[in-house]
Amino acid sequence: MLGLGWNTEHITHKEEDMGEVAGRVVIVVGASGGIGRIISREFHNEGATVVLVARKVPKLEELANQLGNKRTKVIPTDASVPADVERLFAETVKMFGKVDAVVISTGNWSPVSIDTDLKEAVEQAEQDFRAHFLTVYTVGLCAQRFFRKQSFGGLIVNISSHVADRANLVGNLSYGSAKAAASRFLNGIRFEIFNETNRIRHDEESDTFVPRIRVTEIKPAIVNTHDNKHLLPTKEMRDLAVQPEEISGWIIKHFNDVKLPVCKSFTSEVTV
Template structure:
């Protein structure tokens, strides 16, 4: 099985790569930081691992590496659209350059890559697309104006695509992580003022999330919501909306 993981150099992407490495999959790891990818490849097994250094926020790089990856390791069986960035600051404090890069990487890139790889999966009548969205796609969080928009768009596209391709041998898994321990999560949390609500927010492990994703692919489950408590977000959106509006800590004031 050939598994592609974008944003594989750290955090959730790294955990997914390690999980599939333990399962004996052939891996294509895609990210900007070559040294981290090389280290990860050496740990999961370079003989079955292909490393691609690419800035996926650049549209020219999004699928330029796919043909070579398939020549090395065979057709892509599982595409994990995980690469992304998060901006936690007020909408007006965000520069348009920052916003555009986020929208390109978090929304444009997974859609373009899926569009390219999906055609080949449909021809073979097999394959899985995994879209790592966010609970922010269901319950938008104050202070994440552009991130909410990107993850909401990805989740909507992912959920709709599942029904479109389910009778053609291709499965789609939509992943809704809440806070999961990583450098990005720590930076996001640090942007808010410290309150009791922020201190006791349920936070998950990237290793557990990676295992749940692999199981969802194997058992053809439609979605993963993790930590598990966040299933309430999907089923009680109005209550969640009230809680977020009421309990989300204020953003820290930027230094002048």
């Protein structure tokens, strides 16, 4: 059962002791990937504690080593499996006392278009819906439930794609559909959370209501990651692509922004 065994009553932190990001506990799901790795590194550089999550351990441990094995914890997790995700939150709280944010950056892209063999297209859809929808669905549901119990709430960030909103790019029939489904789900939980006034807190200083749980998405075009070198063969193309640091920089900049924009698109001057 979701949330069983979570005792969040003791979890507090004093906002005045916190920097924008320093002192925060951030779970990065997909931390061994091209984008997740940079997000983990940049959060760590800013003084956050980073929980590094993916299914395979070696690349996570390599990253933890690069970060000096301080303020890091590797927790192997299949983000599409409920028991795994519940254990992830429970272990993080046990070790670091709270969770401030979870960033979901799972899966990669494979083309499916109108000419793709039917069996292949369906197999790819199963993979895409597991990597891009079921992970966001499982982590998102678990996170919002945890953050509702934690007095100061938390932040959920999904790394989506510009194709979630665009049907005019060839090869995105499966990937784009999975990304769109994840966006629809996040809009749904955002609505349900915000709709319940007892789940927002009153900020006496600014006399405004501050959402305790914030949900946002980032929708980049092609990103200059190590794995995309074959798609971006020249330095010029890599320079014109979205840089992963732009993505992590945006999340860090808006980390405590109560008026957090729902979604940010990063366009690239190069198309592949």
